[in-house]
Amino acid sequence: MDNESQYSGYSYKSSHSRSSRKHRDRRDRHRSKSRDSSSRGDKSVTIQTPGEPLLDAESTRGDDRDDNWGETTTVITGTSEHSISNEDLTRVTKDLEESTPLECKRFVGPALGGCLSFFAIVTPLAFLILPQVLWRDALEPCGTPCEGLYVSLAFKLLVLLISSWALFLRSPRATLPRFFVFRCLLMVLVFLFVASYWLFYGVRVLEPQERDYRGIVEYAASLVDALLFIQYLALVLLEVRHMQPAFCLKVVRSTDGASKFYNMGHLSIQRAAVWVLDRYYSDFTVYNPALLNLPKSILSKKMTGFKVYSLDESTTNNSTGQSRAMIAAAARRRDNSHNDYYYEEAEMDRRIRKRKARLVVAVEEAFTHIKRLHEDEAASSPKHPREVMDPREAAQAIFAPMARAMQKYLRTTRQQAFHSMESILTHLQFCITHNMTPKAFLERYLGPGPTMQYQQQSGRGRQWTLVSEEPVTSALRQGLVFSLRRLDFSLVVTVTPLPFLRLGEEFIDPKSHKFVMRLQSETSV
Amino acid sequence: ETLVKLVSQQRIEIQKLRQGNNLILGFSIGGGIDQDPGQNPFSEDKTDKGIYVTRITPGGPADVAGLMMGDKIMQVNGWDMTMVTHDKARKRLTKKNEDVVRLLVTRKSLEEAVKQSMGGFPRP
Numbered sequence: 063m064d065n066e067s068q069y070s071g072y073s074y075k076s077s078h079s080r081s082s083r084k085h086r087d088r089r090d091r092h093r094s095k096s097r098d099s100s101s102r103g104d105k106s107v108t109i110q111t112p113g114e115p116l117l118d119a120e121s122t123r124g125d126d127r128d129d130n131w132g133e134t135t136t137v138i139t140g141t142s143e144h145s146i147s148n149e150d151l152t153r154v155t156k157d158l159e160e161s162t163p164l165e166c167k168r169f170v171g172p173a174l175g176g177c178l179s180f181f182a183i184v185t186p187l188a189f190l191i192l193p194q195v196l197w198r199d200a201l202e203p204c205g206t207p208c209e210g211l212y213v214s215l216a217f218k219l220l221v222l223l224i225s226s227w228a229l230f231l232r233s234p235r236a237t238l239p240r241f242f243v244f245r246c247l248l249m250v251l252v253f254l255f256v257a258s259y260w261l262f263y264g265v266r267v268l269e270p271q272e273r274d275y276r277g278i279v280e281y282a283a284s285l286v287d288a289l290l291f292i293q294y295l296a297l298v299l300l301e302v303r304h305m306q307p308a309f310c311l312k313v314v315r316s317t318d319g320a321s322k323f324y325n326m327g328h329l330s331i332q333r334a335a336v337w338v339l340d341r342y343y344s345d346f347t348v349y350n351p352a353l354l355n356l357p358k359s360i361l362s363k364k365m366t367g368f369k370v371y372s373l374d375e376s377t378t379n380n381s382t383g384q385s386r387a388m389i390a391a392a393a394r395r396r397d398n399s400h401n402d403y404y405y406e407e408a409e410m411d412r413r414i415r416k417r418k419a420r421l422v423v424a425v426e427e428a429f430t431h432i433k434r435l436h437e438d439e440a441a442s443s444p445k446h447p448r449e450v451m452d453p454r455e456a457a458q459a460i461f462a463p464m465a466r467a468m469q470k471y472l473r474t475t476r477q478q479a480f481h482s483m484e485s486i487l488t489h490l491q492f493c494i495t496h497n498m499t500p501k502a503f504l505e506r507y508l509g510p511g512p513t514m515q516y517q518q519q520s521g522r523g524r525q526w527t528l529v530s531e532e533p534v535t536s537a538l539r540q541g542l543v544f545s546l547r548r549l550d551f552s553l554v555v556t557v558t559p560l561p562f563l564r565l566g567e568e569f570i571d572p573k574s575h576k577f578v579m580r581l582q583s584e585t586s587v
Numbered sequence: 588e589t590l591v592k593l594v595s596q597q598r599i600e601i602q603k604l605r606q607g608n609n610l611i612l613g614f615s616i617g618g619g620i621d622q623d624p625g626q627n628p629f630s631e632d633k634t635d636k637g638i639y640v641t642r643i644t645p646g647g648p649a650d651v652a653g654l655m656m657g658d659k660i661m662q663v664n665g666w667d668m669t670m671v672t673h674d675k676a677r678k679r680l681t682k683k684n685e686d687v688v689r690l691l692v693t694r695k696s697l698e699e700a701v702k703q704s705m706g707g708f709p710r711p
Binding site: 580581582583584585586587 | 611612614615616617621622623626641642644673677680681
């Protein structure tokens with residue numbers, strides 16, 4: 063399994079030119095400097111089929127993708143306040159970061175890909191230049207047709223460069239556990255292609271010092287054409303094929319049952335996993351471990367108070383029979399725990415509503431204390447000098463009256479782990495700067511937002527584990543189930559195909575819409 | 588509260604009366620599968636498309652035989668009348684070669700029938 067296999071795709075490197083290589087170098091340098099501050103989170107999906115090691119020692123396929131990738135490390139984002147404190151969290155994260163596998167493995171991929179693409183791009187130019195350099199005098203002069211070919215070659219190369227920049231030069235958003243099959247295929251194809259062209263060139267042109275320059279130019283042009291076609295193939299395989307929806311995926315979070323349905327096209331399991339995770343971060347509300355189970359006080363009354371006596375001496379210790387008997391007896395016993403649950407829920411709702419009302423009033427009132435100073439008001443009367451504040455200070459000034467109400471509300475809705483005082487102040491400052499109303503400020507706290515809202519912008523990626531009974535490079539099909547596991551919860555994904563639609567046609571003449579009054583006749587007989 | 592509706596089935600035999608060229612029975616019918624059942628004042632279930640007796644000519648053959656207003660006619664001489672059009676029902680009742688029609692009717696309890704004939708009835 064290759065962690066950097068994603069680099070291998072888009073292997074159609076022929077599109078990379080020297081200029082993009084420069085970008086890549088610059089970006090590599092930049093990346094090594096500011097690794098932690100890359101703004102995009104990275105998701106690394108590692109496979110876990112039982113018995114296999116997580117990291118394979120196989121060499122990576124390079125890909126032309128350059129880019130930055132945050133490291134793939136394990137980050138604990140479980141926010142259960144009972145088990146781990148903030149200090150512990152940072153300490154553990156640091157430990158894990160230090161012990162991640164070496165960086166160079168991740169760069170081998172893009173480096174290889176970059177080399178291949180550079181090689182592919184330079185090849186046609188080399189084909190043209192080598193004869194000129196080596197045996198210029200012996201070459202037949204080639205006038206207008208060659209110049210025409212030069213022009214077309216130049217434009218084709220330009221198109222190749224621009225389109226690969228547009229399509230393939232993007233930072234990969236995930237590292238996949240196994241090879242990305244299509245990408246590997248394309249890279250191998252490009253390599254074979256270019257290698258075979260070179261072979262032919264070496265044997266037929268360089269050896270005998272071929273004098274027909276026009277033929278050489280046409281040969282180079284044919285290589286560029288072929289590269290363009292490979293790019294077309296890459297476009298279709300990597301970008302277009304999976305656009306047409308074919309399956310409906312149901313994604314359910316194992317801890318609280320939050321679920322969503324997504325339509326997607328033909329993809330392999332690992333690519334589908336990445337696709338689902340992309341949408342997980344913005345569609346699913348954040349996982350709050352504090353909101354999960356019924357309190358023990360409600361559930362505890364079930365199984366106590368029964369003892370089982372076996373009257374039949376000859377039977378062996380039938381424990382399952384005993385426990386089943388106990389469960390049946392407990393179920394038959396009249397218990398009112400549902401009543402407790404109902405009243406507790408109602409009480410909790412009432413409490414939340416009360417705190418929310420206090421919070422809303424406090425915030426509204428706080429917002430009335432400040433107002434924006436316009437430019438023309440700056441030169442107001444010197445008799446009543448007003449202290450002019452920047453947004454941060456204004457936020458701090460009005461935070462005090464609402465702080466208590468906010469804290470109580472967050473505690474009641476068990477969200478206090480997600481919002482620190484600093485983050486609330488920052489958000490308040492943001493809202494003030496953008497002229498938002500108190501309601502807009504509170505939007506963030508009154509309901510659980512998508513997980514994306516709570517992500518710390520670290521360069522470290524998010525570690526997910528793909529658990530599947532089938533090899534993860536196999537395509538999606540009906541009835542497939544796989545799950546994406548994180549430390550404290552998992553997403554279970556079920557695949558069903560979209561139904562085949564038989565669309566029929568019925569033509570309605572616009573003049574055929576006619577109406578009558580309803581009948582209520584009475585007939586005498 | 589639960590309402591108990593008493594329903595009785597009656598067999599009523601009506602002798603047709605000759606009036607000129609016609610044989611008349613002395614009542615009017617409403618309903619049918621091609622009619623609007625919501626307008627039927629006599630039916631309990633407003634989707635009932637059966638044939639109902641809407642008027643009785645006092646002193647006529649139907650009145651004499653004991654037919655009452657609001658009765659639902661289930662059968663006429665053995666023919667089923669629960670799923671017929673209005674015109675079909677009329678035809679079955681006015682066959683020229685029959686002098687006697689034997690109806691199977693369903694009647695709600697006497698009290699209900701009296702209430703309806705008095706005119707007011709808010710339907711739940």
